[in-house]
Amino acid sequence: MIRRFGRNAIATVFCLVWIFPVYWMVLTAFKPTGKILQPTPEFLPVDVTLDNFAGALAKPGFLQDLLNSVVVVFAVVVLSTVVAFLAATALTRLEFFGRRSFLVGVLVLQMVPVPALVIPLFLSLKSAHLLDTLPGLVLTYVALVLPFTIWTLRGFLHGIPVELEEAAMLDGATRGRIMRSVLLPLVLPGLIATSVFAFITAWNDFLFAYVIMKDSSGYTLPVWLVSFSTSTGTDYGGLIAASTLFALPVVVFFALVQRHLVEGMTAGAVKG
């Protein structure tokens, strides 16, 4: 009894500490400016206002950069999902020379520390005249998420019995038809999980967007947020409200697929 009480007490303290930064972010976003900048902080939502959100939306560049983010993320999700689905189908359904080396290659690429690629990617995109363009950014993100996406989809496809496709084949369905009508619906949960991963990676990335997009009209939201934070100094209400808006879709999507993310990231070692 006392033990159980102790555990619950520790868990409660842990929850309070861990959730506090998120709580403080949301609370600050809804506070009127006067209450944000006061020496003794208020810990409960007394006055609630949407002014900070309105202010953030009206800031120069916000809507433009939000649009950039949305376009980039959409392209990355579609491209990476299609490309990975094709690759994963080949890897799980067909036997061919080089299959194993491809898989090992994918695993090794997933281990590459991404920041090390910034310099050569920057210079390569420059020589390809893709620097400062959204397609350049899209290509970068697609390649960054592919190892994870291929690996995860491969796991999902493994779970689908081949007999289903064989039955369809006996009924005279073509390969394209089998992919569309048999595999695709069954692998949908996997496609959703990998799309969300692609979404989060592209939406959250700061480093590559910061290096590749030099002109402020091409910024994505994270770069906009950071430049906003260095340029304004004291408008914490606007900054935190903008951060909240930026974080919101990620938190929602993330909660939906969190389980698959754990599985995907641990895939290599626990052996898929």
Place this chain on the structure above:
Amino acid sequence: MLLEKARARERTRRRSPLPYGLLMPAAALLGLVLGYPLVRLVVISLQDYGLRSLFTGKTGFAGGDNYAAVLADPQLLPVLARTIGFCAALVAGTLVIASGVALLLQRLGRRMRTAVTLCLIAAWALPNVASTLVWQWLFQPGYGVVNWLLTRLGLGDLTQHDWTTSPASAFTLVWLLVVWQSVPFAALTLHAGLSQIPRSYYEAAALDGAGPWRVHRTITVPFLQPILGLVTILSVIWDFTVFNQIWILTQGGPDGGTTTLGIWTFTRAFSRNDFGQGAAIAVVSVALLVGLTAVYVRRLVRSGEDL
């Protein structure tokens, strides 16, 4: 039996270009955007790639000059020590807290467990740019709530304290942020691992009269080892390459005091426009990281044998 044979025949017949066609887009993208830059990184590190080369596209072969310059740089040792020390502190902090939370999760009631899980997911899901900006605000000199709390706790008047003015407190600031964000993945993964240990083992141990410590040592720890190893390796990789949080909070300052290998590579290349030396530092960091994770990488490649 028949089906097996039919399948085997199918496989031999499938010497078709189809699989390669399906793999082509993925292979092309991975090769061009990840593989080629990796090779190019090494090439650039052997060239005198500077501002001039950036505009003319012409570079000269520099041999080992960049590496020699980096090795002779008086900043090298402090940067190395900082990177490794900071990485170790982050990994240790993350693992200790995460193991505690994972063990705690096993022993909590359903409701409390859900509450802890939700808090973990919220912290994990927050994009790191957003959480870094929130950190800036939490620790802001003047109105930051953390300074206010510390002052209230009787640590003296800290309300105006700027955390980024000394390397030690700046590292503390980043450490708190990164650990806060890394604990959820580690804790939830370890919790998943713990949940897979069959209950019957514990029951048998209880029947044999084993105490809690004994049970922990002979059942929990050995069973958890593979997952714990994995979480450690991933933490090492992630913490070794922490960039955004340091860059946004301190830009590597004050006076280079929080410059880690990642920041050093970046400033060498993009502030000083010395891409050759920047690439050389990046190559050294990758080599170091591979060294740190060699055991795991070897197992990974070997596991490719039965893919």
